[in-house]
Amino acid sequence: MSAIEELLREDLRGRTAYGAPQLDVPVALNTNESSYAVPPEVVDEIVAAVAAVAPGLNRYPDREFTDLRTDLAAYLSRSGTRLRSEQVWAGNGSNEVLLHLLQAFGGQGREALGFTPAYSMHPIITATTGSTWVDGMRGVGAEDRRGGGAFDLSVESAVEQVERHDPHVVFLCSPNNPTGTALTLDVVTAVHDAAPRAVVVVDEAYAEFARAGTPSALTLLEGRPRLVVTRTMSKAFAFAGGRLGYLAADPELVDALRLVRMPYHLSAPAQAIARAALRHADTMLGTVDAIKEQRDRIVESLPGLGLDPVPSDANFVLFGGLRDSAATWRALLDRGVLVRDVGIDHYLRVTAGTPEETTAFLDAVAALGPDHLEGQP
Numbered sequence: 001m002s003a004i005e006e007l008l009r010e011d012l013r014g015r016t017a018y019g020a021p022q023l024d025v026p027v028a029l030n031t032n033e034s035s036y037a038v039p040p041e042v043v044d045e046i047v048a049a050v051a052a053v054a055p056g057l058n059r060y061p062d063r064e065f066t067d068l069r070t071d072l073a074a075y076l077s078r079s080g081t082r083l084r085s086e087q088v089w090a091g092n093g094s095n096e097v098l099l100h101l102l103q104a105f106g107g108q109g110r111e112a113l114g115f116t117p118a119y120s121m122h123p124i125i126t127a128t129t130g131s132t133w134v135d136g137m138r139g140v141g142a143e144d145r146r147g148g149g150a151f152d153l154s155v156e157s158a159v160e161q162v163e164r165h166d167p168h169v170v171f172l173c174s175p176n177n178p179t180g181t182a183l184t185l186d187v188v189t190a191v192h193d194a195a196p197r198a199v200v201v202v203d204e205a206y207a208e209f210a211r212a213g214t215p216s217a218l219t220l221l222e223g224r225p226r227l228v229v230t231r232t233m234s235k236a237f238a239f240a241g242g243r244l245g246y247l248a249a250d251p252e253l254v255d256a257l258r259l260v261r262m263p264y265h266l267s268a269p270a271q272a273i274a275r276a277a278l279r280h281a282d283t284m285l286g287t288v289d290a291i292k293e294q295r296d297r298i299v300e301s302l303p304g305l306g307l308d309p310v311p312s313d314a315n316f317v318l319f320g321g322l323r324d325s326a327a328t329w330r331a332l333l334d335r336g337v338l339v340r341d342v343g344i345d346h347y348l349r350v351t352a353g354t355p356e357e358t359t360a361f362l363d364a365v366a367a368l369g370p371d372h373l374e375g376q377p
């Protein structure tokens with residue numbers, strides 16, 4: 001053990017950090033960002049917004065980010081669920097918002113349960129706050145996983161797992177990363193009712209990409225003070241570099257997060273540029289339909305190449321049928337296409353980007369050769 005490792009908290013020793021590769025490749029489809037640049041008219045407004053706050057950078061920013069919360073509440077209210085600014089909280093990415101939740105409602109001696117495979121940061125954030133991660137399960141055994149639906153989470157299974165552990169925090173991810181499908185709201189309400197002492201977090205980072213008719217858990221907030229819905233500007237809003245994530249919940253729960261956040265955690269430029277982007281919400285969301293088209297194109301094309309895509313409500317597709325995920329990941333990278341190895345045997349995940357990127361990805365898959373496919377002699 002190194003000298004530093006000896007000094008490190010015991011529960012962090014031997015752990016590896018979150019590490020999606022950041023490689024300079026022609027086709028980067030590994031972190032579910034938007035492939036579309038911020039449109040010029042929004043760039044102009046962002047630059048003007050930074051210029052407007054720059055002289056005041058000698059002062060701390062508004063600690064309560066009041067105007068930004070008002071704008072985020074207005075944005076969320078567009079979906080039909082009216083929300084007030086006191087119901088909204090924000091951070092530097094939804095990762096930070098999730099951290100605040102775990103700092104406030106997790107911690108030593110407390111358990112957080114999530115249904116894996118799901119977003120890899122949920123267990124990491126749980127561990128960094130000294131909380132104990134409970135690995136719940138989605139779907140059925142690996143041998144039955146081929147074909148759509150195999151990663152689903154049923155009401156019965158979710159309730160049984162939650163009742164067995166009685167956790168302090170439950171993560172539901174909908175649409176789920178990395179599998180792609182959204183949960184039905186009956187799973188959310190059943191989990192909420194089965195976990196009477198839990199804060200139930202529905203991570204809706206990809207909500208704007210969901211297929212028609214997929215309701216948001218925002219509609220369930222009224223009368224459920226333990227329910228939280230997290231969102232982000234990193235995905236559909238095409239603003240991953242802006243680092244702005246947020247949540248909606250009961251005002252009292254939101255207020256409790258002020259106990260754990262660092263003062264002034266959202267810088268004045270961060271608040272200003274997020275507000276500028278929100279003023280152009282329709283423009284910023286203008287590529288969502290085009291991205292969904294590419295997602296559906298990937299789902300429709302992969303079976304013809306001998307692979308099994310999982311249906312998706314997000315801006316990515318998980319696909320199975322690979323003999324060796326790591327070998328295929330490397331072979332695609334050698335052809336300039338970076339996808340994500342999410343640690344599920346025989347599967348990889350690809351982000352839906354521009355039509356040209358989809359073509360490059362599908363061409364690279366087609367060029368792989370049969371020895372990459374599972375079940376080939």
Ligand code: PMP
Pocket residue numbers: 031032092093094095096119173176177203205206231232233234240243244245
């Ligand atoms: N939740 C899910 C399900 C995600 O996939 C991601 C990013 N990959 C996040 C939250 C965090 O994103 P950000 O911090 O950029 O908001």
